[in-house]
Amino acid sequence: MGEMRDQRYRTTPEAYAAEVLRVRWSEKQAEVARSVRDNKKTLVKAAFGVGKTHVAAGLVNWWFDSYLDAKVATTAPTGRQVRDLLWTEIRQQRKTQPEADITQLTDPTRPNRFAKGFAAGKNTRTDEFGAQAAQGYHSAHLLFVMDEAAGVRPEIWETMGDIAVGAENRVLAIGNPIVTGGPFYDAVSSGRWNVITISALDHPNITEALAGRPEPYPGAVSLPWLEERLGNPRWCDRLGQPADDVEAEEWRNLGHFSFNGVWYKPGPIAEAKILGRFPTTLTDTVWAISWLEIARQRELKWGEADPLEAGLDVARFGDDNTVLHLRRGPCSLRHVAWGKYSNTATAGRTKAIIEEELASGRHETIPAIIIRVDTTGGHGAGPADILREQLANLPSVEVVDVNSSEDAIDKRQFPNRRSELWFSSAERGREGDLDLTALGQVEFETLQSQLLAPKFTYDSTGRKVVEKKAETKSRLGRSPDDADAFNLAYAGTRARALGDGAIGRKSRWAGAGTGREEESWTTAPSRGRWTVS
Numbered sequence: 229m230g231e232m233r234d235q236r237y238r239t240t241p242e243a244y245a246a247e248v249l250r251v252r253w254s255e256k257q258a259e260v261a262r263s264v265r266d267n268k269k270t271l272v273k274a275a276f277g278v279g280k281t282h283v284a285a286g287l288v289n290w291w292f293d294s295y296l297d298a299k300v301a302t303t304a305p306t307g308r309q310v311r312d313l314l315w316t317e318i319r320q321q322r323k324t325q326p327e328a329d330i331t332q333l334t335d336p337t338r339p340n341r342f343a344k345g346f347a348a349g350k351n352t353r354t355d356e357f358g359a360q361a362a363q364g365y366h367s368a369h370l371l372f373v374m375d376e377a378a379g380v381r382p383e384i385w386e387t388m389g390d391i392a393v394g395a396e397n398r399v400l401a402i403g404n405p406i407v408t409g410g411p412f413y414d415a416v417s418s419g420r421w422n423v424i425t426i427s428a429l430d431h432p433n434i435t436e437a438l439a440g441r442p443e444p445y446p447g448a449v450s451l452p453w454l455e456e457r458l459g460n461p462r463w464c465d466r467l468g469q470p471a472d473d474v475e476a477e478e479w480r481n482l483g484h485f486s487f488n489g490v491w492y493k494p495g496p497i498a499e500a501k502i503l504g505r506f507p508t509t510l511t512d513t514v515w516a517i518s519w520l521e522i523a524r525q526r527e528l529k530w531g532e533a534d535p536l537e538a539g540l541d542v543a544r545f546g547d548d549n550t551v552l553h554l555r556r557g558p559c560s561l562r563h564v565a566w567g568k569y570s571n572t573a574t575a576g577r578t579k580a581i582i583e584e585e586l587a588s589g590r591h592e593t594i595p596a597i598i599i600r601v602d603t604t605g606g607h608g609a610g611p612a613d614i615l616r617e618q619l620a621n622l623p624s625v626e627v628v629d630v631n632s633s634e635d636a637i638d639k640r641q642f643p644n645r646r647s648e649l650w651f652s653s654a655e656r657g658r659e660g661d662l663d664l665t666a667l668g669q670v671e672f673e674t675l676q677s678q679l680l681a682p683k684f685t686y687d688s689t690g691r692k693v694v695e696k697k698a699e700t701k702s703r704l705g706r707s708p709d710d711a712d713a714f715n716l717a718y719a720g721t722r723a724r725a726l727g728d729g730a731i732g733r734k735s736r737w738a739g740a741g742t743g744r745e746e747e748s749w750t751t752a753p754s755r756g757r758w759t760v761s
Contacts, residue, residue: 235293235294235295235296237290237293237294238265238294238295239265241258241261241262241264241265241286241287241290242258242261242262244286244289244290244293244294245261245286245290248289248293249286249289249321249322251282251286251321252444253279253283253286254278254279254431254432254445255432256278256424256426256430256431257279257282257283257286259424260272260283260287260400260402260424260426261283261286261287261290263422263424264287264371264398264400266422267398267421267422268392268397268398268399269392269398269399269401269415269420269421269422270398270399270400270401270421270422270424271377271401271402271412271415271416271421271422271423271424272400272401272402272403272423272424272425272426273403273404273405273416273423273424273425273426273504273505273506274402274403274404274405274425274426274504275404275426275427275428275431275449275500275501275502275503275504276404276428276449276501276502277428277431277448277449277450277453278426278427278428278431278448278449278504279445279448280375280402280403280426281313281314281317281375281402282317283402284302284314284317284373284375284400284402285314285315285317285318285320285321286321287371287373287400288300288302288314288318288333288343288371288373289318289321289322291343291369291371291398292333292341292342292343295341295369296338296341297338297340297341297367297368297369298341298342298343298367298369298371299340299341299342299343299367299369299370299371300333300342300343300344300370300371300372300373301343301344301345301346301370301371301372301373301391302314302315302331302343302344302345302346302372302373302374302375303345303346303347303373303374303375303380303384304345304347304374304375304376304379304380305347305376305379305380305381305522305525305526306347306525306526306527306665307347307527308527308665309347309375309376309525310331310345310346310347310375311331311345313375313376314345314373314375315330315331315345318333318343331344331345331346332344332345340367366391366393366394367394367397368394368396369394369396369397370391370392370394370396370397370398371397371398371399371400372388372391372392372397372398372399372400373399373400373402374388374399374400374401374402374403375402375403376402376403376404376525377401377402377403377412378403378404378405378406378407378410378412378413378518378521378522379403379406379407379521379522379525379526380401380411380412382410382411385411401415401421404500404501404504404521405499405500405504405505405506405507406500406507406517406518406521406522407506407518407521407522408506408507408516408518409518413506416506425504425505426504427502427503427504427505428449428454428501428502428503428504429454429485429487429502429503431445431448431449432444432445433445433448433449433450433451434449434450434451434454437450437451438451438488454487454502457498457501457502458487458490458492458502460677461703461704461705462495462497462677462678462681462704462705463494463495463497463498463502463677464492464493464494464495464498464502465492465493465495466490466491466492467479467484467490467491467492467493468490468491469489469490469491470491476491479491479493483499483508485503495680496508496517496680497517497673497676497677497680500517500521512683512684512685513680513681513682513683513684514650514651514654514679514682514683514684514694515654515657515679515680516657516658517676517680519654519657519658519660519662520657520664520675520676520679520680522660523657523660523662523663523664524664524665524672525665526660526662526663526665527663527665528557528558528559528661528662528663529557529559530556530557530558530559531557532592532593532595533595534556534557534595535556535594535595535596535597535598535720536554536555536556536582536585536586536591536594536596536597536598537554537555537556537597537598537599537600537717537718537720538552538553538554538555538578538582538597538598538599538600538716538717539551539552539553539600539602539712539713539714539715539716539717539718539719540552540574540578540599540600540601540602540608540611540612540713540716541602541608541709541710541712541713541716542574542601542602542607542608542610542611543567543568543569543607543709544605544607544707547706547707548568548707548709549565549566549567549707549709549710550565550566550567550568550569550574550709551563551564551565551709551710551712551713552564552565552577552578552581552713553710553713553714553716553717554581554582554585554717555717555718556591556594558656558661558662558663559663559666560662560663560664560666560667560714560717561585561590561666562581562584562585562666563667563668563671563675563710563713563714564581565671565674565709565710571610571611571614572614574610574611575611575614575615575618578599578611578615579615579618579619582597582599595624596624596625596626597624597625597626598625598626598628598720599615599625599626599627599628600628600630600716600717600719600720601615601627601628601629601630601716602630602631602632602712602713602716603629603630603631604630604631604632604633605633608629609629612627612629615627630645630649630716630719631645632644632645632646632649633645633646636648640691641691641692642691642692642693643687643691643693644693646694646697647684647691647692647693647694649715649716649719650682650684650694650715651692651694652715652718652719653679653714653715653718653719654679656718671710674710675710675711675714677704678700678704678708678709678710678711679711679714681700681703681704681708681711682694682695682699682700682708682711683695683699697712
């Protein structure tokens with residue numbers, strides 16, 4: 229791009245976008261650009277699909293082209309997000325098509341002028357690509373961009389504070405407000421950032437569609453998408469019309485909102501993804517939205533000794549689903565739901581899905597396969613017995629009956645197994661030991677809405693009691709079958725396998741036998757090891 233020409237756009241990022249990049253920013257996107265121009269630190273709480281990554285990419289290009297000594301550092305929670313989101317958008321806007329993994333802009337005549345993307349590795353002094361990370365980026369004209377900033381690790385926020393010290397240095401933190409703690413959340417109330425909120429309700433696509441005109445920003449949030457979420461009780465409760473202005477003000481003070489003449493009470497997902505605000509902190513829910521959203525971004529790895537574990541929740545009534553959730557270590561791999569089948573068909577489909585996972589190429593060896601089936605009330609007993617019969621000659625496969633109405637294993641904290649299962653999986657989410665990146669978006673949203681639904685109380689002895697399934701079903705409008713299968717999959721201890729009885733690509737499960745019929749797999753105490761007995 230024209231070097232001297234583009235320097236004229238230092239004070240007019242909107243003109244740069246229109247005349248150089250040939251893109252048109254919405255008013256909110258332009259507000260973000262002006263804030264970066266005028267303020268040292270800008271934080272953007274953005275709803276879903278409002279073009280936050282688009283404007284961040286435009287500002288990277290604007291800054292790089294406007295200063296001969298420009299340095300730009302961009303980051304995101306994962307390397308995939310750096311490569312596939314922000315830097316894909318940067319390249320597209322520049323009308324260049326370098327290789328997909330390229331995450332930098334350079335100036336051959338000025339080695340100290342560059343823009344680079346990085347995702348911090350375990351050592352924050354290096355990025356995941358093995359290069360020096362953000363340290364050493366000091367420059368008179370530095371721009372530091374954190375995309376999906378709510379998920380960026382605290383160490384990176386600290387690094388940002390160490391390098392963005394110059395008077396003309398700028399920092400942009402932009403993302404969905406999914407967390408209610410941590411650097412992104414704390415920055416909003418610190419007084420040191422110019423904070424901008426972008427709600428989906430105010431997006432030009434919505435306002436133009438309501439007026440009967442075409443959407444000006446294809447690919448951004450749309451009126452059909454919004455209306456579908458407003459009509460989903462897992463996202464919002466429809467309140468209708470207030471009795472008078474006094475009630476309308478009360479609703480507004482409670483965080484409710486009006487859209488197209490109708491009032492709604494938003495749930496935590498709607499607060500973050502429609503309104504662009506932090507979810508209301510609830511003290512009586514098992515899960516927090518932030519744990520799930522971070523798990524959606526966080527890429528973890530399982531250990532070679534981790535077994536493949538499955539949770540099977542069998543449909544009980546006509547409108548229930550049978551759901552199978554597969555995971556290995558902290559990583560959810562598959563989430564499949566289907567209607568009410570016969571016991572034989574349910575067992576057959578379960579076995580087929582597990583076989584598909586074994587053939588996926590993701591696993592060199594698997595030391596054991598654990599299938600947990602909810603047999604509460606006897607509903608899952610049939611498929612469990614059939615699976616057990618089909619797999620009887622496989623010593624490294626175990627089918628486990630789980631009765632959620634039985635006493636908890638840890639009777640000091642929980643009165644029943646159901647409550648224990650819910651809090652066991654939630655604790656994994658709270659600790660950050662969960663990776664949901666492999667799930668499809670529909671599966672993730674369904675699972676998320678169900679995990680956020682149940683409430684809990686304390687009994688007379690101080691134990692945590694999750695509400696009855698019927699109460700959750702009443703609130704959701706359907707049975708939380710997906711969440712139940714998820715909880716079953718994560719019911720095992722966080723463990724590693726011992727011994728040489730791994731199931732490999734030539735195992736009996738895959739069609740070729742291990743020859744170890746005398747062994748069985750058992751579970752050691754919490755955080756123990758899988759042992760062969």
